[in-house]
Amino acid sequence: MTGNTHLSLVPNARKPRTRAALATLVLGAVAAIATPGAVAVGPAQAQPPTFVQVNPVVVVNVNGVRETVVDYALPLAQNTAGSLLPVLCDPAPGSIFPLGETTVNCIATDADGTQANTSFVLRVSDTVPPPAATDLIVRGNRSSIKLRWHLPASHDIAGTEIVRYPGEFVVFHGTGTSFTDTDVKAGSSYRYMVSGYDWANNRARPIQVHATATKARLAEPQDWAKLTQPPLLSWAPAPRADYYNVQLWAIGAGPPRKVLSIWPKATRLQLSPRWTFGGKTYELAPGRYRWYVWPGLGQQSEGRYGDLMGSHVFVVVK
Helix, strand or coil: CCCCCCCCCCCCCCCCCCHHHHHHHHHHHHHHHHCCCCCCCCCCCCCCCEEECCCCEEEEECCCCCEEEECCCCCEEECCCCCECCEEEECCCCEEEECEEEEEEEEEECCCCCEEEEEEEEEEECCCCCCCCEEEEEEECCCCEEEEEECCCCCCCCEEEEEEECCCEEEEEECCCEEEECCCCCCCEEEEEEEEECCCCCECCCEEEEEECCCCCEEECCCCEEECCCCEEEECCCCCCCEEEEEEEEECCCCCEEEEEECCCCCEEECCCEEEECCEEEECCCEEEEEEEEEEECCHHHCEECCCCEEEEEEECC
């Protein structure tokens, strides 16, 4: 240092800014931020695949099954360029589907690994009722009423339901071909509706029968029973009867015709599809028949009979 010379020790010393200059800088920065279009530019986001032609509900109609194999068509998926992509679904086509609705979930993945999801409902539907029960037989006594029936050979039958009136009580629901109703009052009359059901709970056309909780002289078949096969004729024992005379008459357009007269000792007789009577051969063809029972007294050769025990009509149907 010589004379009046002064050396500054601060490197690159600058001239201080004025307040006006500082304000100008701040306003310029704010304007830059608020200017439209002045945003940061980053990498573009990938667009996911797109599913097309997705049916929200796919219906498969079946009959008489609880489940079925369904080989449904996969939904279509494409990338942003319109090219088709592979699709995976669960459950896959060719899987076993039960009756009712199952949700199917599907996924599509493009070459970049971007995925898209969709789903639809596959409905396995059975709207066909099962065949009706046949040969409904009912017989009662003072403490119970017994019903039995025949079910056609069909995979479309899951069980039978019986509804009793009055009261509309479901007294039986399940498998089997017979049921004994013990919740009855002696001497009271009831009406039963018997119908089969399938795995989808479709109901067959019901068949109806009336019965009384009392012991009838003619036990079965009940009056006006509808049958598809030769019935067992059954009746109560008669006092002092040594045998019985059972007669069967065919009822048609003309006068009734006697087609069978037989003398069993037991209180039952199983009819046959074909038989011989009076030198002629008969068969139990569709139509109406009336059967009668008389008690035989003493030796059959004596031809002594008690009073008519009763008669019933049954109808043979195809």
